[in-house]
Amino acid sequence: MRILLTLAAAALIATPxxxxxAPRSADERAIDALLDNFNAAAARADGAxxxxxxTPNAVxxxxxxxxxxxxxxxxxxxxxxxxxxxxxxxxxxSRTITFADLPCHCVAWFEENLDSASYGTTRGTGMVVKGxxxxxxxxxxxxxxxxxxxARDVVADIKAYEAAHPK
Numbered sequence: 001m002r003i004l005l006t007l008a009a010a011a012l013i014a015t016p017x018x019x020x021x022a023p024r025s026a027d028e029r030a031i032d033a034l035l036d037n038f039n040a041a042a043a044r045a046d047g048a049x050x051x052x053x054x055t056p057n058a059v060x061x062x063x064x065x066x067x068x069x070x071x072x073x074x075x076x077x078x079x080x081x082x083x084x085x086x087x088x089x090x091x092x093x094s095r096t097i098t099f100a101d102l103p104c105h106c107v108a109w110f111e112e113n114l115d116s117a118s119y120g121t122t123r124g125t126g127m128v129v130k131g132x133x134x135x136x137x138x139x140x141x142x143x144x145x146x147x148x149x150x151a152r153d154v155v156a157d158i159k160a161y162e163a164a165h166p167k
Contacts, residue, residue, distance in 0.1 A: 027135070028097050031108060031128055034135045035095065039114070045087035047079050054137045055129060061141040063119075090114040090122060090142075106130040119144055 024032065034053060041049035051071070054060075060074040061067060069077065081087070093113045100107040107129050114122045126140040146154050 027099070027105065027108070027130070030135050031097050031110065032095065034128065034137070035110065035112060035124075036092065038137065039090050039092060042087045043089040045082040045085050047075075047082035050078070050082070051075055054140075055131075058137055059139045061139070063122075063142055063144055088116070088118070090116050090124065093121075104130075108135075121145060 038050060038053040041047075041053070054071050056071065058071045060069045060071070062069070091114060093115050095110060095112040097108050097110045099105060100109075107127065109127045110125065112124045114124055116122050121144075123143045123145050124140060125143070127138045128135050129138045130136075
């Protein structure tokens with residue numbers, strides 16, 4: 001019995017304790033809320049809330065190589081869909097936030113892996129800035145990550161498409 005207790009105690013001491021993730025800072029929680037509200041507004045086709053998430057000079061980069069929109073251009077594209085009650089649903093699966101090494105602690109970038117019924121796994125990356133109105137999106141880039149094992153096939157498909165549809 002004494003040997004069993006000694007072995008059990010040794011096992012407990014040798015077992016690594018899993019560290020709890022560090023608590024999110026107030027700024028991280030605010031950025032999480034901004035991005036969560038941004039994604040939720042898109043899902044419910046709430047253009048006002050969606051576009052309020054951006055800085056006035058924001059840029060949205062879509063999945064197509066031609067999609068680099070100023071905020072006004074992106075609004076002109078998206079508002080007709082929102083007006084019909086058509087939005088898009090991207091559900092965050094994970095998110096990383098990194099702050100720029102600035103004294104103001106007012107610039108950060110993020111990566112979020114998203115789930116979409118339409119496009120499967122997607123990734124949103126971008127930059128946020130903190131101003132008088134809180135955190136806002138300065139740039140958002142939506143991509144479709146391609147598994148390395150099929151990347152050459154996807155690249156071949158894109159080349160074939162571009163050859164058949166010259167700009």
